[in-house]
Amino acid sequence: MMQWMPVSTGTSEDDGLIRAAAAGDRPAFGELYLRYARMVHGILLARVPPGDAEDLVQDVFMSALRQLRGLRTAAAFRGWLAAIARNRAIDYFRDARERVPFDENMERDHPTCGASTEAREVLDLIRSLPEAYRETLVLRLVEGMTGPEIARQTGLTPESVRVNLCRGMKMLRRLLGDREKK
Amino acid sequence: MSERYLWDRSGPPDPEIERLEQTLAPLGYRHRPELVRAAPPRLWWAAAAAAVLAAVALSQLAAPPTRTTAWQVTSLNGQARLGNQGAALAMLLRKGQVLRTGKASDLTLQADEMGRIDLGPESELRAATDLRVLLQRGALHAFIWAPPRQFVVETPSARAIDLGCEYTLNVDGSGNGLLRVAMGWVAFQFAGREAFIPAGAQCATRPREGPGIPFYEDAPEPLRRAVAALDRGDAAALGALLSAARPRDGLTLWHLLTRVPARDRGAVFDRFAQLVPLAPEVSRERAMEKDPRTIDLCWDALNLENTEWWRGWERKW
Numbered sequence: 001m002m003q004w005m006p007v008s009t010g011t012s013e014d015d016g017l018i019r020a021a022a023a024g025d026r027p028a029f030g031e032l033y034l035r036y037a038r039m040v041h042g043i044l045l046a047r048v049p050p051g052d053a054e055d056l057v058q059d060v061f062m063s064a065l066r067q068l069r070g071l072r073t074a075a076a077f078r079g080w081l082a083a084i085a086r087n088r089a090i091d092y093f094r095d096a097r098e099r100v101p102f103d104e105n106m107e108r109d110h111p112t113c114g115a116s117t118e119a120r121e122v123l124d125l126i127r128s129l130p131e132a133y134r135e136t137l138v139l140r141l142v143e144g145m146t147g148p149e150i151a152r153q154t155g156l157t158p159e160s161v162r163v164n165l166c167r168g169m170k171m172l173r174r175l176l177g178d179r180e181k182k
Numbered sequence: 183m184s185e186r187y188l189w190d191r192s193g194p195p196d197p198e199i200e201r202l203e204q205t206l207a208p209l210g211y212r213h214r215p216e217l218v219r220a221a222p223p224r225l226w227w228a229a230a231a232a233a234v235l236a237a238v239a240l241s242q243l244a245a246p247p248t249r250t251t252a253w254q255v256t257s258l259n260g261q262a263r264l265g266n267q268g269a270a271l272a273m274l275l276r277k278g279q280v281l282r283t284g285k286a287s288d289l290t291l292q293a294d295e296m297g298r299i300d301l302g303p304e305s306e307l308r309a310a311t312d313l314r315v316l317l318q319r320g321a322l323h324a325f326i327w328a329p330p331r332q333f334v335v336e337t338p339s340a341r342a343i344d345l346g347c348e349y350t351l352n353v354d355g356s357g358n359g360l361l362r363v364a365m366g367w368v369a370f371q372f373a374g375r376e377a378f379i380p381a382g383a384q385c386a387t388r389p390r391e392g393p394g395i396p397f398y399e400d401a402p403e404p405l406r407r408a409v410a411a412l413d414r415g416d417a418a419a420l421g422a423l424l425s426a427a428r429p430r431d432g433l434t435l436w437h438l439l440t441r442v443p444a445r446d447r448g449a450v451f452d453r454f455a456q457l458v459p460l461a462p463e464v465s466r467e468r469a470m471e472k473d474p475r476t477i478d479l480c481w482d483a484l485n486l487e488n489t490e491w492w493r494g495w496e497r498k499w
Contacts, residue, residue, distance in 0.1 A: 030330045041211035050209050057211070058313045058332055065329065066295060119205050141199070142206040146190040165188050173198070 015074035022068045029068070033061050036078075039153040040085045042139040046127060047089035050120070056092060060085045079155025125175045126168075133168030136161055250274040252293035252312045260287025260303075281307045283320065296333060297326035322351045330367075340372040340387035347381070359387040362399070370396075377437055380486055386413055395441065397434045402426045409434065420446055424453040432458040432484045439480065440472055447472075458483045 014035065020028035040060050044053040063084050123142070126134050139145045139154075147165055151158040186193030253275040255264070261284035262269035265276065275281060275291060283289050283305045291299045296312055305320020313328065316336040326333045326344045333344040338357030342349070347366025353359045361370055362384040370377045370385050372392025379385045385396035394413035397406060405426035411419035420442065427435055435454040442450055451469045454460075460483050468476040 026327075026329055033329060033331065038211045045209065054211075055311050055314065059311065061332065062295065062312065062328070116205065116208070119209055122202060122205055123209060140188070141202050142210045144203065144207065144210060147188075148190055162189060166185060169188055169199070172202075176198075 014077070018074040018077045021065075022074075024069075029061075029065060032077075036081055036153060037061075038143045038145060039139065039150075040081065042143040042145070043082055043085040043135055043154075044089055045123070045142060046131075046135040046138040047086070048092050050123070052092065056085075056088055060088050063088065076155075078153055082154045121179075122176070125179070126172060128175070129168055129171050132160075132164050133171060136164035137168045137172060140165055249277045251277055251309045252296060253291040253299070253309055253315075254293065255289060256292045256298075257290040258287075259289070260284055262287055262289045262301075275309050277309060277311065279308065281305075296328045297324060299324050317351060317353050319353050319355055321353075324349055324351070337387065339389040339391070340370050340393050343369040343371060345369055349379075357389040361385050361387070361393075375441075380433070383433060386410070388413070395434055395437050398430055401431055401434070402428070405431060405434070412438075417443075417446070420449070424449060427453060427457060429457045433486070436477075436480055436484060439469065440477060444470065454480065 014032070017028045017032050017035075021032055037057055041053055041057050044056045044060070048056060060081070064081055067084075123138075126137050126141070128134075129137065136150060136156075139150045140147065145153070147161050148158060150156070151161045154161075156164075184193050184196040184199070187196045188199055251274065255262075255269055255271055255273045255275075258269055258271060263280075263282045263284075264273055265279045269281065269289060281289070281291075281301070283301050283303055285303055287303050289301045291301070293312055299307075299315070300323040301307060302321030302323075305322065306318040307320070307322065308316045308318070310316065313332050314334045314336065318338065322335065324333070324335065324344070325348045328344070330345045331343060335342040335344075335351055337351065337353045337359045339353075339359050342351055342361055345367035347368055348364040349366075349368050350362045350364070351359060361368060361379060363379045363381050365381050367381070368379045370379060370387060370393035372387065375392040377385050377393040377396045379396045382400070383396045383398050386394045388394070391413075395409050397409050401409075404422055408419040408423035408426065412423065420438075423434070423438075432454060435450055435457070438450045439447065439454065447470050448466065451466055455464075455466070458480075461479050464476055464479045464483070469480065
C-alpha cells in the first residue's frame with residue numbers, strides 16, 4: 001500500500017524561511033531552493049528522463065514561487081512542494097509531444113553525461129517499482145538523503161518512509177538478481 | 183540487509199547498498215560539476231562540436247516548436263525575426279525558437295516573473311525554458327528579478343548564472359564573450375572553471391577555456407592589460423599584474439589563487455596578503471595547497487557583500 005499521508009512537522013528552522021519567502025523575501029526563497037532542490041530533483045528523477053529533471057527543478061520552484069503566498073502554513077510547505085514536483089512530472093508527459101530539441105551546449109553539463117550505463121539501468125529498475133517505493137529509493141540511493149531527511153522534506157511520516165525504503169529495497173534486490181541471471 | 187544503514191547510514195554498511203549509492207550518485211542533483219571536470223577538455227569539445235552539428239541538423243528536420251515561454255516582445259526598434267516570421271510586439275518566444283535582431287535594431291523581451299532582456303543589433307537568442315536562454319551571438323542586457331541562481335544565459339564559451347543582478351553579455355562570432363555586471367552578482371561557469379563577478383567588474387570568456395580572470399572596470403590599465411595577457415595564456419604577465427594590483431583588486435588575485443600553477447601561487451598569495459588584511463588562521467602553506475577553508479577565508483577578507491550567495495553556490499576550489 002502506498003503511503004502518502006502528509007505529516008505536520010511543526011516549527012523548524014525552515015519555517016522562518018518559508019514565511020519570509022511567502023512575504024516576498026527573495027533571498028529566503030533562494031535559500032529554500034538550495035535546501036530542497038535535491039528532494040525536488042529526486043521526485044522528478046523517479047518519473048522523468050534524467051536529462052530533463054534538472055530543468056524541471058527550476059520549473060517547480062518557479063511554480064512554487066508563484067503560489068507561495070497562498071500557502072496557509074509553513075508546515076505545509078514540504079508536502080506541497082513535493083506535490084508540485086509530482087504534478088510537474090505529470091505535465092511533462094502531457095507536454096511531451098510538443099517538446100523540441102534545444103541547446104546542444106547544455107549537454108556538456110548534463111547530469112547524465114558521466115552516468116554509466118549501469119547507473120541508467122539501475123535507475124530504470126527503480127523506476128519500474130511502485131510509485132511510493134521508487135520515489136523514496138531515488139531520494140535515498142541517488143540523492144543521498146537519509147530516511148529522516150526524506151521524511152522531513154517530503155512531509156511523509158518517518159514510518160512511511162521506513163516501510164517504503166525496506167519494501168522497495170527488497171523488490172529492487174529481486175530485480176537486480178533477475179537481471180544478473182539473464 | 184542492514185536496515186539501519188538503509189535508514190540513516192548508521193550501523194554496519196551494507197555492501198550492496200553502498201555499491202548502488204556509488205553507481206547512482208552521478209545521476210544526483212549535486213554531481214554534475216565533478217562529471218564535467220572528469221572529461222578531457224579537448225576531446226569533450228570535439229564531441230560537443232559534433233553534437234552541436236548533429237543537433238542543428240536534427241532541429242532543422244524537426245517540427246516547428248509549439249510551446250511558448252513567458253518571454254514576450256515588449257519593444258522593437260528596427261527589424262527582428264522570430265522563427266520564420268517577423269517579430270512584433272506582444273509575440274511570445276517559443277521554446278527552441280530562434281530570435282534574431284537585424285542591423286541597427288534592438289528588441290526587448292519581458293517575462294513578468296523573471297525579468298527583462300534587451301537584445302542589441304545582430305543578436306541571436308534561443309530559449310530552452312523560461313529560465314534558460316542561449317545567446318549565440320550579439321549583445322544581451324539582462325535585468326533579472328527571478329530568485330538568484332535560477333536564470334541562466336548560455337553562451338558558446340560559458341554559462342552565466344544570475345545571482346540577483348543586472349548585467350550585459352556580449353558574444354562575438356567566434357564565441358568569445360564579455361560579461362559586465364552593473365548590479366548584484368553573476369557566476370560565470372564552464373566545465374570545472376568558474377568566476378564570480380560582482381557589480382562594477384567584468385570578465386572575458388573564450389571557447390574551450392571558459393571564464394577568464396575577473397577584474398574591476400576601474401582597475402589600472404597595466405592590470406587590465408596583464409589580465410588580458412593571462413587570459414590568453416601568457417603566464418609572464420603575472421608579475422605586471424601583481425605589481426599593478428590595488429587592495430580592491432584582491433578580487434582578481436583571489437581568482438588567481440586557484441588558477442595559477444603551484445610555482446606561481448606563492449607570489450600571488452604574498453601579494454594578496456600585502457593588499458588584503460587576512461584572518462590570523464590563514465596560512466601561506468594552506469593557501470599553497472588550495473585548502474578550501476583557507477580559500478574561503480581569503481574571500482571573506484575581501485569584504486564583498488552578498489557573499490552568502492556565492493558561498494551557497496557549487497564551489498569548486
